[in-house]
Amino acid sequence: MPDAAASDAVPSKTQNRFIAALRDAAFVGLITAGLSFPLIALRAEADMNNHLELQQRWSWLVSATIAMAASRFIASIFDRLVARIVGVTGVWLILFAGGTAYYATDTHPGVIAGCVLAGLIAIGLAAALNRSSVDAGRTETRPAEPSRFYRLDTSGGSLAGNLISIAALGCAIAFPLVVLAWLGPQGSLKWINNYGVQILIYVMLGWGLNIVVGLAGLLDLGYVAFYAVGCYAYALLATKFGLSFWLCLPLAGVLAAFWGILLGFPVLRLRGDYLAIVTLAFGEIINIVLTNWVDLTNGDAGIPSIPRITFFGLPFTAADDGFAARFGIEFSPIHRNIFLFYLILALALLTNFVTLRLRRLPIGRAWEALREDEIACRSLGINTTSTKLTAFALGAMFGGFAGAFFAVRQGFVNPNSFTFSESASILAMVVLGGMGSQIGVALAAAVMIGGTELLRELDFLKVLFGAAFDPSQYRMLIFGFGMVAMMIWKPRGLVSTRSPSIFLKQRKAIAGALVKEGHG
Amino acid sequence: MRWLSDPLLTVDHLSMHFGGIRAVSDLSFTAGRRDITALIGPNGAGKTTVFNCITGFYKPTSGRLAFAREGLAELDDVAAITRSARRHARMASGDIYLLERMPDFQIARQARVARTFQNIRLFSGMTVLENLIVAQHNILMRASGFTILGLLGLPPYRTREAEAVKTATYWLERIGLLPRADDPAGDLPYGDQRRLEIARAMCTDPVLLCLDEPAAGLNPRESAELTKLLCAIRDDHGTSVLLIEHDMSVVMNISDHIVVLDHGVKISDGASDFVRDDPNVIAAYLGVPGDDTTAEQRA
The missing domain is CATH 3.40.50.300 (P-loop containing nucleotide triphosphate hydrolases)
Structure with a gap:
């Protein structure tokens, strides 16, 4: 890369570096302008009479020049690749907002403001990343210090972690109320349901699978089967026997755990690829049974009119005995969605709480030890059979809870919701988040599900790319690029360090390189 | 001679075959309570196989591994347990376990036999x-x-x-x-x-600690520290030690009892002085003068 020479030539003085970066940016802008003149600014197009006509697009040329120059400026001023990428993304977001404001005047001002804000945050983050890399570089040059793990200040490290968790929790709790206050009952429905509830379902599924894959190191490609078991458990128990959701929720968990143990038994001796194949097959078996056992499940047509959620017995209807009437507020369908949001939030937090507790209990340590070395576990008197089965059962149980929730939220289920691609995306969240890390998995779920939904919001892109352009059709492509980028720069996931479950004097994060992924 | 008067572990006619390969055949020895027992022999003699049988990682082809956890086991008692289908019985002298009938993690948990690994x-x-x-x-x-x-x-x-x-x-x-x-x-x-x-x-x-080549890859100073640690484990904690080791300085210094294996068969058994001068051991390690076939087998 030519910019490497330009930026490395003056690494010491910030002043010099700033000027050098400016010069660099101007140079790139000039080249872009020169190249854009024949390629972008002038365009030959056939008119109605099939005569070529020269179109002039000077605003395009200016946009391209500014974009390239600004990107190059950011790229030259930061050292670290991650900082460069984040910074350039920020610049593009801001330019994008500007372009949208200029071309698509009917765009919601909130979107533009959001883009500008996100861009500024990204540039700030890039600066922070760059600074931390400079510090890390300094410690690495010290020969005595082992560079394979990071020494974290106990109080500071855990405090920062706690602060992030508390802030995230606060945001999650406030989210529906803020959205409701901002956009009103009509506008907020999409945000609470499509974003909030959907993301939290996957956060919970990711946390559930994290027990099996992240902690116990057992690669499970059929996790969606337990989600399906929980879902159909509620759907069938509620429609055939009229059981209430609050009774079915634990039942769904128990049934899913039972199936988890049932799957666990035959795969106890399997490792790695073989385990993955058998769990994959299990997921498919459940899906095929649900499709073909028409008498019970109604096959592909699915189970309609599953009883909706009630507020502990009060239905969310406009009737006199409904939730709204009883509490003396005006009826709105948003009430149910807000309740669903808090319900899934509570379920997800329960999953998180139990997992964090288990990590500090002997069973959780045995899971992690099993992931590290199964033979050593056996030599220490740990029953690996029951350890594996509890991991499968607990992971499945949380999947079952999420499934029951899914059924009560949708009001309709059919086997198409439980395909392999669901399993794969839940697994992708665990892997992208960093195996075993709760906050990483939650982050990955939010990015993957929220990001996919956000693509639907980018309608203003049609102004640039034509009316037929549908960004949400590119989600798998973008997702694929994201995966590749992650595997190159963060192969162990967003949170690649492991936090020890107990410490004597100081809690030091363990580098991902030392932590094993498990043998299957 | 505690391994004869108060054996903790009695290995009887232990054989372990992998297909046609006889890794251990008809091996009998005892390990005394609060003894450091060393299991030595040239590479491929079957020492680690014996360890894996004792700790349950292999199921022996035949043989009995009687483990008298607390006190001297009466031969009749052991025979009675062997005849029954049980793997454990509580006798007047203490618990007796038949290790060959137990899965690995229960050997560690109940019989309290711990081990380390070569790698x-x-x-x-x-x-x-x-x-x-x-x-x-x-x-x-x-x-x-x-x-x-x-x-x-x-x-x-x-x-x-x-x-x-x-x-x-x-x-x-x-x-x-x-x-x-x-x-x-x-x-x-x-x-x-x-x-x-x-x-x-x-x-x-643990009651019995099985160490598979604990001194491998250690420098002389670390070996000396290890020797001290093992003696302390025996003397301060009353834990018996069964040891596979190639480092003869460690073995001869601390072992109360040495069992020598070669090609899956016991060739010598006794205190360190006895084993050191045993012509069978010298032959196994150094080869017999004039006997070229043995040397070829080694190679």
Whole structure:
């Protein structure tokens, strides 16, 4: 890369570096302008009479020049690749907002403001990343210090972690109320349901699978089967026997755990690829049974009119005995969605709480030890059979809870919701988040599900790319690029360090390189 | 001669065949209570196979492994258990286990036989302290009410966990790794990892500690420290030690009893002086003068 020479030539003085970066940016802008003149600014197009006509697009040329120059400026001023990428993304977001404001005047001002804000945050983050890399570089040059793990200040490290968790929790709790206050009952429905509830379902599924894959190191490609078991458990128990959701929720968990143990038994001796194949097959078996056992499940047509959620017995209807009437507020369908949001939030937090507790209990340590070395576990008197089965059962149980929730939220289920691609995306969240890390998995779920939904919001892109352009059709492509980028720069996931479950004097994060992924 | 008067482990006619390969054939020896028993022999003699049979990682083809955990076992008692289908019986003298009938983790949990491995098997992504806490899994599991009481955060588990940390701290002090308690085990130097593996096995509170080449890859100073540690384990904790080792300085210094294997067969058995001068042992290690076939077999 030519910019490497330009930026490395003056690494010491910030002043010099700033000027050098400016010069660099101007140079790139000039080249872009020169190249854009024949390629972008002038365009030959056939008119109605099939005569070529020269179109002039000077605003395009200016946009391209500014974009390239600004990107190059950011790229030259930061050292670290991650900082460069984040910074350039920020610049593009801001330019994008500007372009949208200029071309698509009917765009919601909130979107533009959001883009500008996100861009500024990204540039700030890039600066922070760059600074931390400079510090890390300094410690690495010290020969005595082992560079394979990071020494974290106990109080500071855990405090920062706690602060992030508390802030995230606060945001999650406030989210529906803020959205409701901002956009009103009509506008907020999409945000609470499509974003909030959907993301939290996957956060919970990711946390559930994290027990099996992240902690116990057992690669499970059929996790969606337990989600399906929980879902159909509620759907069938509620429609055939009229059981209430609050009774079915634990039942769904128990049934899913039972199936988890049932799957666990035959795969106890399997490792790695073989385990993955058998769990994959299990997921498919459940899906095929649900499709073909028409008498019970109604096959592909699915189970309609599953009883909706009630507020502990009060239905969310406009009737006199409904939730709204009883509490003396005006009826709105948003009430149910807000309740669903808090319900899934509570379920997800329960999953998180139990997992964090288990990590500090002997069973959780045995899971992690099993992931590290199964033979050593056996030599220490740990029953690996029951350890594996509890991991499968607990992971499945949380999947079952999420499934029951899914059924009560949708009001309709059919086997198409439980395909392999669901399993794969839940697994992708665990892997992208960093195996075993709760906050990483939650982050990955939010990015993957929220990001996919956000693509639907980018309608203003049609102004640039034509009316037929549908960004949400590119989600798998973008997702694929994201995966590749992650595997190159963060192969162990967003949170690649492991936090020890107990410490004597100081809690030091363990580098991902030392932590094993498990043998299957 | 404690291995004859008060045997802890009695190996009777142990054979282990892998297809046509007879790794161990018809091996009988005893390991005395509070003895350090060394199992030596040239490469491929079947020492590790014997270890794997004792610790349950292999199911022996035939033979009996009687383990008298607390006191001298009457031969009649052992015979009675052998005839019954049971793997364990509580006799007047204490518990007797037939190890060949038990799965590996129960040998460690109930008979209390701990082991280390030839290629170190630490939990490298867990801290030194965590390694030692995992070793106390079964005690902690009971204290946590099989997870249920622990999940509720009740105090009995917390006090038990504090005791477990105390045990771990004690062993870390013994092996001189206390300052590195919060570092990942995979970051330790090789010699420290070997000692940590022994400490981890000791945290299971074993009656018999089986060490597979504990001095391999150690420098002379570390070997001397190891010798001291093993003697302390025997003398201070009353734990018997069964040892596979190639380093003769370690073996001859600390062993109360040496069993020599060659090609899966016992060729010598006795105190170190006896074994050192045994012509069979010399022949196995150095070859017999003028006997070229033996030398070829070695190669």
